[in-house]
Amino acid sequence: MNVVVKTNAFLESLQAMVISQKLLIPILANVLLRANIMEGEVGLEPTPTLTVISTDLDISVECKIAVDIIEEGSITLPFKKLLDIVREMPGEDISIKVNEDYYTIIASEKSFFYISGLPEDDYPNIPSITGDKYFSILSSVFKRMIRKVAFSVAVDDSRQTLNGGCLSVEGAEVKIIATDGYIFSYAKHILSSPVNQNMCVIIPNKTLNEIMKVLKEESIVDVYLKNNQIMLNFDDIVFTARLLDGSFPDYKNFLPNITQDNVLHINRNTLLNTCRRVSIMNTVDVDVFNICISDNTIEVTTIAPGMGEAKENITDIDYKGENFSVKYKSKHTINVLKNIDIEEIDMFFVSELKAGVINIKTKTEEYFYFIVPIIER
Structure with a gap:
């Protein structure tokens, strides 16, 4: 050569x-x-x-x-x-x-x-997928969808099907869904035309990260699915990966109904920075903070036994609902707030447990985050 x-x-x-x-x-x-x-x-x-x-x-x-x-x-x-x-x-x-x-x-x-x-x-033989493409999507959209949910994927979970993101396609609706039991996320996009056959596959976490790395910002990505493989074809690159075996859990039945009973309207950066500062006191064993809402004030606290504690208040908040206190995983709450692109958000606290829900919709996209509260017994 x-x-x-x-x-x-x-x-x-x-x-x-x-x-x-x-x-x-x-x-x-x-x-x-x-x-x-x-x-x-x-x-x-x-x-x-x-x-x-x-x-x-x-x-x-x-x-x-x-x-x-x-x-x-x-x-x-x-x-x-x-x-x-x-x-x-x-x-x-x-x-x-x-x-x-x-x-x-x-x-x-x-x-x-x-x-x-x-x-x-x-050198090993490289697998290939032949046949018609399944659907096409803008690389910037696909990359953004993955970025919005990838942090929710379980890491080394004994439930193998949670160690990846679910790519679900129904008609013209494409979703990427992920959960580790403490947070549930999905990103949805509406295609310009529906697919011929609905499908749901699980893309391993490592593959999701590699897709984000290799995708260019403005390309048309042709997606192929066959024989437990996914192939992305864009520009002069062909990306092929093995999918996870098994079925993703049926999530639709446990998602809560969003009500207007307890709604917090807040600046995303204000809440994010408060959570970041308080989480400095977290340790390997303590990755939880407490959010208490009362008298138009949010108090975010964390206590690390043997280490100390941290507390910060956000006053004069725009909140409608009852006073309450709830514990969330610090890392997940911060990751949700980091990956939201708008500055003013509505956070809904639903059910008796006060699970946190953030739901953002545009004309062709939707992002949904369900933060599961930590229950101490």
Whole structure:
């Protein structure tokens, strides 16, 4: 293989890669580079292309970039070392030449690196999904939906189906739903046209985070679902990942009815900053604060045994309802407030337990947060 590639394009493709952290198979620490002349669409010239590929066996990423090809071929190279080299290259172009013994010369202007590689034959096969796309969505919308709920996904929960976000599609309504038992969140978007078949799948937490990392801001993402795999196709990137087995819990029956009995209208930043300051006193064992509303004042407190306590008041609040006191998980409450984009919010306290509900709607989107109170027995 012998190619010349633009430095910035090559660096951008490498930064989109997923590399295994568990190196049970050593070659998974490598990235696959494949240079060939790809057939163009009808009426178009063939395109010299460098395909950059990585996988950790759960997630695979393929990125295609234009190159000048002197000789077709392929090679796998150590990812971290290659990324460091490309990041520091001085010129606009990088040449990559592979010798017969897989010894690779990477050069730019006066910089030369010599690095050992492995043949493509040793690299795992990358799964692919064929057939028609399931739906299309703007990358900025899909990324925002994931960001709004990803913090609610359970971490290492014995209930495997909670260790991911549920992608639910019904007609033209797309939802991403997540819960860990202490908080329930969903983000909803209305597609321009309905899907042919409703579906509900569970995307692992790691995959959600990688999708947010790889998605560009303004692209059309084609989503494919088949054989317990999800594939995203956008720009010149193909992202494929394995889905979790099992069914997501039926959440519709336990969601509370929102009433106007106890409603707090407040500036999001005011409440967020108060919660952040009070939570400084939290410890590994204590991640709870108490919210008490009385006499048009909110008092937020936390007590860490053996450490101390913190308290802060917000006065002259806009609240309609009865006085009460309730405990919430600090981390979840702060994450909800951090991920809301508007400054003035309504928080509803529902049921006898005073669960906290924030529901934000626009013409094509909806975000719903249900914060479960901590009951001390």
